[in-house]
Structures are given as structure tokens and as C-alpha cells.
Amino acid sequence: MTQTEAMALLVMTKGLFYKMREAALLRAGSALAVVDEPAAYAAELGAQGVAALRQTAERAPELLHSLAREGVSLLARGDAGYPPRLLGTHRPPHLLFCLGQADLTDRFPFAVVGTRRASAYGLRQTRAIARELAASGVCVVSGLAVGIDAQAHRGALDARGRTVAVLGSALDRFYPEENRPLLEEILARGGSVVTEYPPGTPPGRYTFLERNRIIAGMSLGVLVTEGGERSGAQRTVREALEEGREIFALPGNVDCATARLPNSLIAEGAHLITRGADVLRALVIEPAPPQRMEPAAQRQPAQAVPKRRGRANDRAAEAALAEEAGAETTAPRAIPQGLDADGRAVWTALQAGELDFDALCEKTGIEAQKLGALLTMMEMDGHVESRPGLRYALAAQGE
DSSP: OOHHHHHHHHHHSTTOOHHHHHHHHHHHSSHHHHHHOGGGGHHHHHHHHHHHHHHHHHTHHHHHHHHHHTTOEEEETTSTTSOHHHHTSSSOOSEEEEEEOOOOOOSSEEEEEOOSSOOHHHHHHHHHHHHHHHHTTOEEEEOOOTTHHHHHHHHHHHTTOOEEEEOSSOGGGOSOGGGHHHHHHHHHTTOEEEESSOTTOOOOHHHHHHHHHHHHHTSSEEEEOSOOSSSHHHHHHHHHHHTTOEEEEOOOOTTOGGGHHHHHHHHTTOEEOSSHHHHHHHTTOOOOOOOOOOTTOOOOOOOOOOOOOOSOOHHHHHHHHHHHTTOOOSSOOOOOTTOOHHHHHHHHHHTTSOEEHHHHHHHHOOOHHHHHHHHHHHHHTTSEEEETTTEEEEOOTTO
């Protein structure tokens, strides 16, 4: 068994959250060591985790063969094809499951994101900008959602350029189904479709929020063409700011709700762009013929570009950091009326301060999918608020 295959078994083991795997890997030094002797890492994995990993290891031939049969490539953290910029982020995925081209070391990856409920203006401009970027050798990265994401991918395909789609679900639980023809076209044209989620993982709000850190982390910068002030695109911007990436925005009609996020980003210091050349100029990318996407083409890994910290988007970064620091950790607050037992457990766990999703799972004992749905409802009801890095805190008093 290879180190990459061992990492895949760790990731495919139910109940082993990111922090547990990371702790075991730090002590063991390799995934293979953890899989070979799970009991030696019981302190990090827990008794249930050890038992679950043993069961997964017993099924290793079946699980790995199934992935190979479906044409899934495995990219473990540190493998040659793993996105170099993503590797330098604060929480890089342990493994990426990939369809299509498995070399994700593109020289100029750039994220284009936005709302699912886009205007005709937003859709048209997104496609045109993505087309121009791809024609200049930029790899367009997005999330394969309906709306802006889909137009970003289509723009890259228009130019016969390269595009990478990052999913918020497992490859075998693709969502949204209406974009399956687009997914197939991306693969047929030499693009990549990737996810950190093992087979069987359904889409959910928390999986999409986690996905956004990958889109931001693997890219040189992020362009928001349309989006509301409370949206997935806003979360992608937060993650990008946290990693020092450049932020770009397309100005929109002030009467249009979907223009609020890009317009506010511009006011806070984001690059105002109206065409792809504006992005190329800001990132000091010399327009050049792209690496054409051809069926079944395999490129040699491009030379990794050093992580670019970029010019300070100071006001936006300070605002994001100030928001992160806003969790109340003083006197206990009364549990709101109307919360069920699980809701009360989440409220109690967050009394001492913000927690990430895995820690909330551990502290409350609530199953991940159920917790993701519960947090969504509690956020909509104004009881909790989400923070960068899939962290949660009690909502500020009075909100």
C-alpha cells in the first residue's frame, strides 16, 4: 500500500474528523504508519476511531479498486500533483479525489465565484471575463454551481482553456444534477473535477462552505462578479483574505441585490475590474497562449509559483479579523426559547467561544450531517454566526 492509498483510507473512515487525522499524522509522521497500527494512535483517534479505521483497512482492496474503476485519481497532501498554493494554507485537505486531469499544479489558477441567482448582466460579464482569462493562459477555478460558477467554467471552455471545478459533495453524489452535462464537458476537454469528500458524502451547507476554502486556497486571487452580502461568495472572500489572496470585484447596478457584495468589496479596497485584462495587470501575468485543454491530454507538472501574498486589502482584511474577534466569552448567556435538545447543546458548547465544525461534532455528539443542517437553521434564526475556516460562534447580542 502506498502513502497516498493509506491517506485515502484515513479520509474514507467515518468518524475520523480532520483534527483527529491531523493529530495522528503529526505524531506518526505518515499515513501508512497510522493505518498499519491504529491502536498506537488511540489518543488522537479515540477508541471508536481506531475500530472504524481497522474496519476500513480490512476493506482496503475493495475501496481502492472501486475508486480506480470509476477513474478517480488520488492526490494526497504533498503529492506531486497537489495544488502548491493550497498546500500552504492553514488547513489544506489531507486528500483530493479527482476526475480528469490529476495535475493541479497550474501556474496561474484564478477563482471566479458568485451567486446562483445571477442577473443577465452578471452571467454575461462572467463568461466574457473568464473567456478572456482562459485565452491568456489562466486556469479558471470555480464551484460548478448554477449561475455565476457555471458561466465561469463555460467561459474557459469557450476559449479552449483550462478549468478546475471544486465540488461540495462526493464525486458520486454530484450536485446540482442540471450541471452534469457541463461536468462531462469539462472532463472531455481536459479539465479537472475535484473534491475532498469521500464517496457517499452528500451535499450540504457545511460541505459547500468548506469547499470554498479550497477554491480560495488554490488560487492566486478571487473575483466576485455578483453576490449578496450573506452568501457563499462572501465566505470564499473571507477565506481568500485569510490566506492573503488578492480580491477582485465587478461593479454592478446599485439597485440590484446581487451587486451588493462586489460593490461593497470595491468600497473596502478590492480591485475594480471590468475585463480580464484588469486581472492580468493586477497579478502581473503576461498574456500568453493557454495550455489548450485536449481530450485525455496529460501535461507535465508546471513549475510551482511561490505563494503570492499580494497587496494589502487592508480595510477588508481588518474588517474580517474584527468580525472573527467578536465572539463573546464573558458572562454565560441564557439559552433562547424554542431550541430543541440539540440546539441547546450547540448553544452551550459555544458559550466559551467559537469552535470549528469538527470540535462542535465532538462536543455535542451530533452527527455531522444533522449538525450542518442545525447550524444553518440556527444561523438563519440569528442564534449563531459562521466565521472563516468553518468556525461558529454565538451571534452578537442584540442581533
